[in-house]
Every structure is written in C-alpha cells, then in structure tokens.
Amino acid sequence: MKKLLYLLALSGLAFACSPKEEAIDYTKMTDEERLKAATEIARSTIMVDGHVDLPYRMKVGGFTLQREILDVSVRTPDGNFDFPRSKEGGLDAPFMSIYIPAVNQKIPGASKALADSLILMTERLASAFPDKFAMAYSPADIEANFAKGLISLPMGMENGAGIEDDLANLEYFHKRGIRYITLTHGTDNLIGDASYDTTGTHGGLSPFGEEVVREMNRVGIMVDLSHVSDNTFKDALAITKVPVIASHSSVRKFTPGFERNMSDELIQAMAKNGGVMMINFGGSFIDxxxxxxxxxxxxxxxxxxxxxxxxxxxxxxxxxxxxxxxxxxxxPTVQKVADHIDHVKNLVGIDYIGLGSDFDGVGDSLPTGLKDVSMYPNLIAELLKRGYSKEDIEKICYKNIFRVWKAVEEYAASAK
Incomplete structure (x- = not known):
C-alpha cells in the first residue's frame, strides 16, 4: 500500500513539475498563418465595437423591413456594416450610435424625437431578423447572444443633446436601452463644450452638465468623453464615481492640434480613472x-x-x-491603427484599450485593410505580429469594456 502511495506521489510530482504548454508565438508565423490564427481568434472571441453609425445610415438610406432599400441582414453593396460581413470579421456587439446632429440642438424637442426614432429603428431591426440580430442591454446579454450566434445591438447616444434640458430623460433613455451617452458632438451644448467648437461656452462642463454626469452614474449609463473639449473631459473625470469611456477616439500624438483625439495627459487620466479608450479607425483620426x-x-x-x-x-x-x-x-494602412494601440499600451497598459471603429460614420477615409467590419482580423493579425498575446486581444476586444460596463452597473445598483 505504501509503495502504491509512493508511486502515485511520484507521478503527481512529475506532473506538477512538467513544463506548462508553451504559449503560441505568433511572431514566428508567416503572414498567411498569422491571418488565419487572427481570424480564428476574432470569430471565437466576443468582439465589441464602441461605435458603429448604422442607425443614421439606415435613416438616410431609407430603412425598410420589406428589403426594398437598405437591408443589412444581407450583404450590402456600400456602407461598412451588414450581417454577413460582421460574421466574417468576428464582430459580435457593435454599439449602435443613436446620433443626434448638432443642428437638432437649435430646435426644442428635435433631439429627443430623433433619438426615439433611431432607437425604434434599431429595435425593429432586431425584431425583423431575430435569427441574426438581438438587442443587448448588458454584458450578460451579449454573452447570451454570442452563444446563440446572434449579433448584439447595444446602443449608445452620440450627443447628450438628446436629453434636452431634463435630467429625468436620463432614466427614460436608460429604460429605452441607452448604455452610454457621448456628452457633446460637433458644437457646445447644454452639457458642456465640444472639441470641434472653439467657442468655449462653459469653459468645460456646465452646471447642468455636472448634474448630468452624476445622474448618469446613478442610473447606470456610461459617460462617453469622445467629442468633448479637454476642459469638459477633465471636469467629467473630477465628478464621475465610476470609470468612463471614449467610444471612438484616437491618439493626439499622431495628429497634433486635433483636439478631437486624446492627448497623453488625457489618456493617463482616463487610465487612472479605470476607463477605456476605444480606438477610432478613421483616416483623419489616425494619420x-x-x-x-x-x-x-x-x-x-x-x-x-x-x-x-x-x-x-x-x-x-x-x-x-x-x-x-x-x-x-x-x-493610411491598418498598421497606423496598430500604432495608436501600441502607443496607449506603452503609455498606460493593455487594460485601457478597446475598439471604436466609427464604421458608417467616417465616410471613405478608412485605412487600407480596415474598410469594413469583415476586416478586423487584419488588425488582430498586425497586433499578433507585434507580440500581442491572445489574452491581450481578448482584453481589447471585450474584456476591458465589459469591466467598465459592469462597474457602472454595480454602482447604479448600489445607488438605488
């Protein structure tokens, strides 16, 4: 009996001391092998994109459920997003941008009305093609939809003007499914100053904007700091009790003077806050x-x-x-987008990076190799070539944004 125990102990020791299976070294693969591996990773890993402008594209293109004008359940001849290409590229959860043009701010009630119509349009897409799309209001919803092979349609409102001048609309839009709000867009609004505007109406967040950020924390809507001025960015970070996001911004170091992108100082401040910067693919954003x-x-x-x-x-x-x-x-090429990701990783670490393509929102400026949602594997392959691990890719694709989203959910639950 003792001999048997001794032999079992030896075998256990041998197992415990055996070297772990070596991690795959993607840098030693050929480009063809690496792209194949990248495609497999993309399709087997949940991939979230922080900003896809499909709803407004559907509005402009004449959305219909009768497939007469624009039907993204099948391959489309233009635009950057549709179901077949999403499946090819491994995109599982594009945040649908409920985009409110700044011009709507001039007409009382117009911003909220447009937001409601675009939300309804997104919901109708999911209900019309339940075998392809599904709404998603949480990371758990995305995980469940992913298991079923469905493309999730979470929603974010681009331009806080959609809440008009009423804080109660934040809870209203949360109930409608909005999970982040970009505080401003092209011009200053009631909430704060925008990066594209030089007016400096409030010098950052307005007093109303400060209340907006607090209320977003309370109801569980992520604060999105893409499009805001540097002062608005800093003011929001000083008030928020939870991590924030930049749903579609890139690195200002590569585009000097372009305030729409984030400076190193802002990137570091966002990382300190625990937030996530989701890299924009637009040509003017990256080069x-x-x-x-x-x-x-x-x-x-x-x-x-x-x-x-x-x-x-x-x-x-x-x-x-x-x-x-x-x-x-x-x-520009896909390598330029990887340069932006490299810069953020080297500056603050891998835990603060996501993808925010701005597909269907930046026209024909997209880089070679990232022209539509079928091409995410090209970016992943480039990152693998540069030494990124599969775990790094998973963080960029969904784990980082899920961490922020869950933190926002948890804070809101505790505040009720």
Whole structure:
C-alpha cells in the first residue's frame, strides 16, 4: 500500500513539475498563418465595437423591413456594416450610435424625437431578423447572444443633446436601452463644450452638465468623453464615481492640434480613472498627413466638379475621384491603427484599450485593410505580429469594456 502511495506521489510530482504548454508565438508565423490564427481568434472571441453609425445610415438610406432599400441582414453593396460581413470579421456587439446632429440642438424637442426614432429603428431591426440580430442591454446579454450566434445591438447616444434640458430623460433613455451617452458632438451644448467648437461656452462642463454626469452614474449609463473639449473631459473625470469611456477616439500624438483625439495627459487620466479608450479607425483620426492631404484633395475635387459641370454621383466623376485620391493622398494602412494601440499600451497598459471603429460614420477615409467590419482580423493579425498575446486581444476586444460596463452597473445598483 505504501509503495502504491509512493508511486502515485511520484507521478503527481512529475506532473506538477512538467513544463506548462508553451504559449503560441505568433511572431514566428508567416503572414498567411498569422491571418488565419487572427481570424480564428476574432470569430471565437466576443468582439465589441464602441461605435458603429448604422442607425443614421439606415435613416438616410431609407430603412425598410420589406428589403426594398437598405437591408443589412444581407450583404450590402456600400456602407461598412451588414450581417454577413460582421460574421466574417468576428464582430459580435457593435454599439449602435443613436446620433443626434448638432443642428437638432437649435430646435426644442428635435433631439429627443430623433433619438426615439433611431432607437425604434434599431429595435425593429432586431425584431425583423431575430435569427441574426438581438438587442443587448448588458454584458450578460451579449454573452447570451454570442452563444446563440446572434449579433448584439447595444446602443449608445452620440450627443447628450438628446436629453434636452431634463435630467429625468436620463432614466427614460436608460429604460429605452441607452448604455452610454457621448456628452457633446460637433458644437457646445447644454452639457458642456465640444472639441470641434472653439467657442468655449462653459469653459468645460456646465452646471447642468455636472448634474448630468452624476445622474448618469446613478442610473447606470456610461459617460462617453469622445467629442468633448479637454476642459469638459477633465471636469467629467473630477465628478464621475465610476470609470468612463471614449467610444471612438484616437491618439493626439499622431495628429497634433486635433483636439478631437486624446492627448497623453488625457489618456493617463482616463487610465487612472479605470476607463477605456476605444480606438477610432478613421483616416483623419489616425494619420495627420492623410488629414492634410484630404483637405487638398477635397478642394481640388470641388473645383474640378464645378469646372466639368458634374456631381459626385456621376459615374465619370466617381472614377476620377477614386483615381485622383489614390494618386494624391493614399489611404493610411491598418498598421497606423496598430500604432495608436501600441502607443496607449506603452503609455498606460493593455487594460485601457478597446475598439471604436466609427464604421458608417467616417465616410471613405478608412485605412487600407480596415474598410469594413469583415476586416478586423487584419488588425488582430498586425497586433499578433507585434507580440500581442491572445489574452491581450481578448482584453481589447471585450474584456476591458465589459469591466467598465459592469462597474457602472454595480454602482447604479448600489445607488438605488
């Protein structure tokens, strides 16, 4: 009996001392092997994108449930998002942007009315195609939908003007399914100052905006600091009791003078708060040279169209625009997006990074290799090439944003 126990002990010791299975070294793979591995990771891992402008695209494109104009349950010839391409790219939970243009702020009631209509449109998409899409109001919902093979449709409101001047609308929109609110958009609003506006109406958050942030904490809506001015950003961080997000922002170091992106100081402050910065893919967000070139190309094309009595819709104009743009201002590449992720990782760590593409919201400026939702594996492959681990990728894809979201949920539950 003792001999048997001794032999069992030896075998257990041998097992305990055996080296762990070595982690896969993706850096030693060929590009083809790495892309295959990246595709497998993308499709087997929950992937959240902080900002996809599909609802407004559906509004502009004439959304219909009868498949007459725009039906994203099937592959579409334009735009960046649809169900088949989402499945190819491994996208599982694109935050649907309930986008309120700044012009609506000038008309009392217009912002809230538009928000309600876009929310309804998103809900109708899920109800019309229940075998493909489902609403999601929590990380748990996304996990359940993922297990069923469904694309989750969480919602975030882009521009806090949607609440009008009534704090009670925050609880109303939470009940409607809104899980983050971008405090401002293109111009200053009642909540605070915007990055694109130089007016500095409030010098940061307004007194009303301070109450908005507190109430968002209380009801369980994530505070989104994309689009806000630096002063608004700092004011919000000083008030919030929970981590915040930037749903679609990139690194200002690569775009000097572009306040819409985040400075190193703001990135560090957000990390200290425990928040998550979700990287925007738009060409002007990731490459200042492309942004400058785009301005020159745009000016030339406007003049050329006028001289030739053409519009952008004319086939001859489209061919010329495509050729001229390619020759005079080549798109940035997927490597540029990886550079932004690298910078945030090196500055504050892997725990504060997410994806916020701005698909369907940045026009044709998207980089080569990231033109639509089918192409996330190209970015993942580039990160693997740079030494990122599978665990790093999982954090970027969903674990970091889930951590923030759950913290917001828990705080709201404790505040009730």
């Amino acid at each position: 200042s040279a492309y942004a400058a070139g785009a301005d020159k190309v745009r000016e030339h094309i406007v003049n050329w169209l006028a001289e030739n009595n053409l519009t952008r819709q004319d086939s001859a104009a489209q061919a010329y625009i495509q050729e001229y743009t390619a020759q005079n201002n080549p798109f």
